[in-house]
Amino acid sequence: MDWTEKLGGLCYGGDYNPEQWPETVWEEDVALMRRAGVTLVSLGVFSWSRLEPAEGVHDFGWLDRVMDLLHSGGVKVNLATPTASPPPWFSLAHPDALTVTADGARLTHGSRDTYCVAAPAYRAASVRIARALAERYAGHPALAMWHVHNEYGTWCHCDHVAAAFRAWLRERYGTLEALNDAWTGAFWSQLYSAWEQVMPPRATQYLPNPSQTLDFRRFLSDEMLAHFREQKAVLRELTPDVPVTTNFVFGDWVPVNQWDWAKEVDLVAIDHYPSQNPPEETALAADLARGWAGGRPWLLMEQAVVTYTGPRMAAKRPGEITRLSLSHIARGSHGAMFFQWRASRGGAELWHGGMVPHAGPDSRIFQEIRDLGALLPALAEACREPVEATAAIVFDPESGWALGSPGLPSTEVPYLEAVRQAHRVLYRHGVTADFVHPTADLSAYDLVIVPSLYLTSDEAAANLRGHAERGGRLVVSFLSGIADEHARVRTGGYPGALRDLLGVRVEEFLPIGEPVTLDTGDRATLWTEHVHLAGAEALARYPDGTPAVTRRGTAVYVSTRLPDDAYARLLGLGPETPVESVRRGEWVFAINHGSLEQEIPGNLLLPPGGYAVARVPR
């Protein structure tokens, strides 16, 4: 389904929650949307308790009026199924459908996402409200897209989950023998003799089983995906031409494998809230989204006018909203959407900001929103070209989950940090990278980086080997190749599945607290290894003379954490630049994130904070 065609030009707008405001505000909203150039709003994301105030009692009148009003204002609607927050009456009627924590506490409504995705009552109610919405608004001229649920990512450990987990495991393993083997059940006497003995990883006395924990995250991803697919089926049945999506969130805690989900959505959409270094985090998120979308356009569904930085939430600085939105678009987003249109007066996220801030339209924020809205139509032509990248970074959420298990040799080596470093180094040196699945076709890339691919299937190992054998450059970092798909160590020497390819054999892991200085003068941190050469040559050595970085043919192995500059040198990158630059055919998107004027291709000069989208033939 070519959803970009249906939606026309780049999407611009945000979550619209008119139910929080009196109707008198709605007319002003639509007028302001027109001023701002808004083309699309996500409507009704959290409106279930308004749409269905009691079981089976629907109140669509207000939504009819909003839909009509938006249509009359030329604004299209990305209509949500509101299943991310069931109404209070639902929780009361179905206490078994409330979330249970790992230590057995049953949560209460009062926030969002307080449901068990495996609870039959919740599943049924979700499909019912989705059907009711689709029946009501099928054919409505404003309806342009379906926004199923919101930010899938909840955990539950209740008995419904236990039953569903067992069914998922039976499907995956067939027999208890296979499960016991995959999970190494013999360790600590955890062999199962009947399926009902299998549990979600609930609170237990000491360390949990890492294979069980990994499979539980896989199960949660699949179970939530089943919930999505049930709604999608209803929506497709009743509105076959309307694209269906949901908005992905990203982070260690999210039990969602976006590679799998990307196959089920009509378009990949993401929410993105950068914190410490917004430009770098934006490029990372956008490149991931493009990877999940297989290089096709995707959509930035949510961003904010404020930045959360740990303990603080501050308004974005002048120009920042524009620059970050452009970065997303340059990297493949078919527009720029926000949470939310109008900042809430109350509720849990009243300080989250909005395109219309608390201060109202007479504000710098809204002025910048208007300017950005006016700019977007001019970008449509450039956006028709594909984003170009010659480097790829292998991304595998399951490796991240497995590396997050208790009991690993170091608690200080998070997966996403390894991925971020690879991306950051390329980004700062002006190289655009794609993210790819470990088994993806790599033939288009000169350089493939493999950060800490802890779980490496035989298929992935063969894929990487093929790349190197074709002469492609491969840079593999420590904690790759270690385990099979069940998180069982591949014995005989690390890095297991990649040992032959890399020409090394690692005897021991030696994570460190204090840095060590390599013979190259670089200070390595966090992790070292006892590496033997077995076909490779040493590019850098530890103080004791053993190899730290090695090369066999075009395949490089990095057994420690290098500082960014050494990493860049290893990759043979050019100088750092504060200009983010993305090429799409003859078009170049350039954004100057620095504090000095910069020259960019085409002999253009970009002032600090400036940007350009220019046709620069190669």
Place this chain on the structure above:
Amino acid sequence: MDWTEKLGGLCYGGDYNPEQWPETVWEEDVALMRRAGVTLVSLGVFSWSRLEPAEGVHDFGWLDRVMDLLHSGGVKVNLATPTASPPPWFSLAHPDALTVTADGARLTHGSRDTYCVAAPAYRAASVRIARALAERYAGHPALAMWHVHNEYGTWCHCDHVAAAFRAWLRERYGTLEALNDAWTGAFWSQLYSAWEQVMPPRATQYLPNPSQTLDFRRFLSDEMLAHFREQKAVLRELTPDVPVTTNFVFGDWVPVNQWDWAKEVDLVAIDHYPSQNPPEETALAADLARGWAGGRPWLLMEQAVVTYTGPRMAAKRPGEITRLSLSHIARGSHGAMFFQWRASRGGAELWHGGMVPHAGPDSRIFQEIRDLGALLPALAEACREPVEATAAIVFDPESGWALGSPGLPSTEVPYLEAVRQAHRVLYRHGVTADFVHPTADLSAYDLVIVPSLYLTSDEAAANLRGHAERGGRLVVSFLSGIADEHARVRTGGYPGALRDLLGVRVEEFLPIGEPVTLDTGDRATLWTEHVHLAGAEALARYPDGTPAVTRRGTAVYVSTRLPDDAYARLLGLGPETPVESVRRGEWVFAINHGSLEQEIPGNLLLPPGGYAVARVPR
């Protein structure tokens, strides 16, 4: 009820727990009390399990003997109702009356305060034991005061609480529509369609509703107050001439609005355990107590002979007990009481210290207790005069509660810190301040400081405006005026309700991690804003030239956290002084907390650690 008249001179003594000791010790206790000048003891605060060893079985004999013994020794009794710790048999008989945490765990007896204040069985048992005590001791010559309960401040989330919370909300809001509106229930689909859907803020999936959280603290305050009033009614009925009080504690976690409670007690009494900076904390607590008491005398019901400083509990240094007691008395306390008379041998607080320490009466501590007891009678005359203050600080616990919600723009801006800074700056520069409610009569004050009055009702805003319009100086700091009584943001620009009065319009909040330097050279921390002048002039500016501190007429707005010295300069204060000085009519109380000799009014010289109470006509 003029309780000071009933009690005579300044009260001196402490909690007396004879039930922890064999009767042979009691005689020695009373003899030592006479040596120490003790006039009043708080008796029976935790004696329920001794008084009523099984349901309905009373054992008053021991208490009769203690009462008689004290009376014979000339010591008056502040007799407690022991409801702060029900006996173990009660918990066993009424498991539904045990506390339930937010995540559903039911607590067990074994400590104190393990009850649900809304549980019917607990409420009934409380009134029964209060009645039994009043019936027994009405007319006893030692009975001088009633000490209901102890340090009200517990939380519970059980079903009794849920029912009581709903009743309280029905009373407050009338209809579900009004509640849904006040709480912005439309956010995250939390609109209620029946009262039974309304819950205490139990553990939920993600951020709670800040309006619900705020109302729950208000409810807890009122529910505990109802428990107090039920006991008070019984005591008043049976002993109409005996004053009734309870001892307030103070802190972020305490869900008690002291302004409301002060109206219900015959006298305001506080417990005070300073930690980091005892003199400053003492002045703060004492000024708060005087504020709650409306300027009338109040009573320091508990202090300790040790100081808790985070991880440590250390004996107070020589002279410190005296100086801090004098500070309380100077600021309006009608005496100085301690927890406790004799340090316990066992139990949870065996290291809390006592007027008679573990080492016994042959000790520096007891000597200082005797000296202080000998000193107090001489202060009675000075204490008849009212404490004089020309500055006031607006204090609103509800604003503190609202600012403690998750989801605020910064987690680093606690309310009490803002209040403490205002008080500390005045204190260190020798200015005595009153604390006042936002709607209090302000006409007596030259200067009114308003620290972070996040919730500002229309009435409070009008009151502050009136003060400025009368020419009074007003200093308002950031995060004031922001929200209405339901914690809903006042839109159109911050600081909302105070925008016109202050002549500024703030577009955006910009909390910061690193300090910034203002054009005055002052380093501002924690918080900045994007301020527009709208009638005001700038007194200080941020590095980007926008206003940081403004003035319109006599009203000053401070949009950032100033360092103490800049704050003092802004207030036009004199030099810092280590001498705490409080004037009461012609009397001056002066305490030298410094390490050098100091001259005070009346040409007196105070040695380091010295003090004076002197008649110094103006």
Place this chain on the structure above:
Amino acid sequence: MDWTEKLGGLCYGGDYNPEQWPETVWEEDVALMRRAGVTLVSLGVFSWSRLEPAEGVHDFGWLDRVMDLLHSGGVKVNLATPTASPPPWFSLAHPDALTVTADGARLTHGSRDTYCVAAPAYRAASVRIARALAERYAGHPALAMWHVHNEYGTWCHCDHVAAAFRAWLRERYGTLEALNDAWTGAFWSQLYSAWEQVMPPRATQYLPNPSQTLDFRRFLSDEMLAHFREQKAVLRELTPDVPVTTNFVFGDWVPVNQWDWAKEVDLVAIDHYPSQNPPEETALAADLARGWAGGRPWLLMEQAVVTYTGPRMAAKRPGEITRLSLSHIARGSHGAMFFQWRASRGGAELWHGGMVPHAGPDSRIFQEIRDLGALLPALAEACREPVEATAAIVFDPESGWALGSPGLPSTEVPYLEAVRQAHRVLYRHGVTADFVHPTADLSAYDLVIVPSLYLTSDEAAANLRGHAERGGRLVVSFLSGIADEHARVRTGGYPGALRDLLGVRVEEFLPIGEPVTLDTGDRATLWTEHVHLAGAEALARYPDGTPAVTRRGTAVYVSTRLPDDAYARLLGLGPETPVESVRRGEWVFAINHGSLEQEIPGNLLLPPGGYAVARVPR
């Protein structure tokens, strides 16, 4: 029972978990064991779910084959009862036998040790599986020892525990009156009027009762010991000649009083996993084990080839395995055992390492294991002599438990740190120390150190007094002598039971945050006191001139925490040395932990990291 004779020479081997591997690996295992000189393996520690896959269904065939295979390879078996981890079917059949946390959460299987040691079903199942094993393998030629359970140390707060705790208390106290008195139940109204009111220390509102908490740890120790004794009785009945043991773990959290347990095991065995300073921690653990064993040989049952240092798990450095193993043996261990033989591929501890690491036998680790195995037989002769020590350190786990209570005057004065300092100072200055119970015969020692013996019984006080009166040197540090066996303070001045012996009277505790400098120039930390001399003289004074360190005859009192060098000076120790040296008769064990060559007795030169076991006549 002379177990060393039954086992022959020094034991060498580790936990062997063949059930984690296919049978094809077993033959290789035994062949590798022969190469490594393995003499003993601990078998079946976590094999319950394999041995009894369903209730009452046993599968011993695989274990028969393993036993026979080991026997044929000349390896003896330390056969485990697998009760440290019941099978999943057990948990499902007996949910009441699952652990309950203090706040009432019931744990789920999935790890190890998820049972309630007081649950009747668990107790019965434990005895049944122990009996089945003993019946099966009584008389098997490989069976050399019984390894009951594993690392006893779990907590539970369920109703079974409550009932057992009450029974234990009735046995200890006889009457409720005695219990109320011992626990100071009058504090906070916790007097019991019926036994069923007595509870384990479950989650309560505020501070728990320290006497209750202490008794609960004592109860847990005794309850687990009862579980051990039940199994031991069965094993003894069926295999009267086979020694029975269990492996002790050590740490603040472990509710086990090793002095009591040592009387019940045929041999003391410990597990030891050092972290920050492996040589010092090894010496400490080994000396404790020898103390518990009453000077007789004991056994290091588990150590690892990796070191856990907080967040990291790193392979031990070359030579480290050997040096630490030798240190254990020098100090009395009858061998060196590991967890585990072959590093696991999966399960919770897959990164814990093994004698055969993931890299396989072609590895530095396995080479060192072989070298160590080859070395051990030569040590047997030296090991027949007793370890010699002239200093003793009093160790009392109950004092540690009591000092770990909430509500103590400082949270920064952990008991084990005080014990460690005493041992460390002796160790670094080349002095071997024994650990002794407070009531042990002290006549063999010149010097007895008493670190923070918070609980001091009258008997212990008399014992220490006797030592001093006989002219023995006694060094007592602060927080000794304070409380009776019920953790009730001994009043009249600290250090209570030791006041007369030490000739001091302490009025007040003054724990500190910043160090203070004594008149000796030493910087004292953590703790100070207000000390009066009452027969003693001052050896060092605080800045205010009051005594800090005192001496009366041969008894020294240290009222603060001295730095190590001052402590050593006070003890009159010689210079520091990096050489660990232990004398056993004419034999000297010497290990050079330093980075320079060192000369040792016998004019031997030890290179860095070198060691010697030499006959050096006195």
